[in-house]
Amino acid sequence: MPKITPNLWFDKQAEEAAAFYIDVFRSGRIVNVTHYPEGTPGEAGTVMTVEWELDGQRFVGINGGPQFTFDEAVSFEIDCADQAEIDYYWERLTDGGRAGQCGWLTDRYGLSWQVVPGGMDALFADPDKSRAERAMRAMLKMGKLDVAALQRAADGEPVG
Structure with a gap:
């Protein structure tokens, strides 16, 4: 069965949010951080994605901009x-x-x-x-x- 990884869209706070969740749940780690390269929608060199783990569950946060926000439906x-x-x-x-x-x-x-x-x-x-x-x-x-x-x-x- 394929592994399901929640992918969460943030404006610019994916790395900050990942650190917060790791602190709150007192278990976890940052697995990977990628940065926007030149010629892409994000500012070159800024954090594009953060992959983190909480008690064995992987999450990905993307700094995609303000277009999308979370709501209570999820x-x-x-x-x-x-x-x-x-x-x-x-x-x-x-x-x-x-x-x-x-x-x-x-x-x-x-x-x-x-x-x-x-x-x-x-x-x-x-x-x-x-x-x-x-x-x-x-x-x-x-x-x-x-x-x-x-x-x-x-x-x-x-x-x-």
Whole structure:
């Protein structure tokens, strides 16, 4: 099966963004940096592409100019082990970005993320439909997800 590598279009911040993501995820490395040659659309000598790796997943960032921007139609999901991980990624990725609803956020580069607890899909697929509905209603009122509050809501306990 071919390897799929997300290719992200930045205006001029691909190298800065790659360094930021490597710092946030505390694992990774810059794999390759290319520069625009003479006679191409970009300014000769400036960074054209950056290839980086996060926990074995490759990404490519291209400094393609302002024509295209990210939107919420595409996001990366972070499956977190616990509330501490949710808090960490939420804090780091909203720094310079903006918080959204239901665990979604947009980072300082305009890239969308979903910061979610592991097992959340099982909570919403609970065979007891009323548990799943209560958890869903609670989640719809949240920005950053609160694992304990979602569980309390599923159990029928007050969340507020």
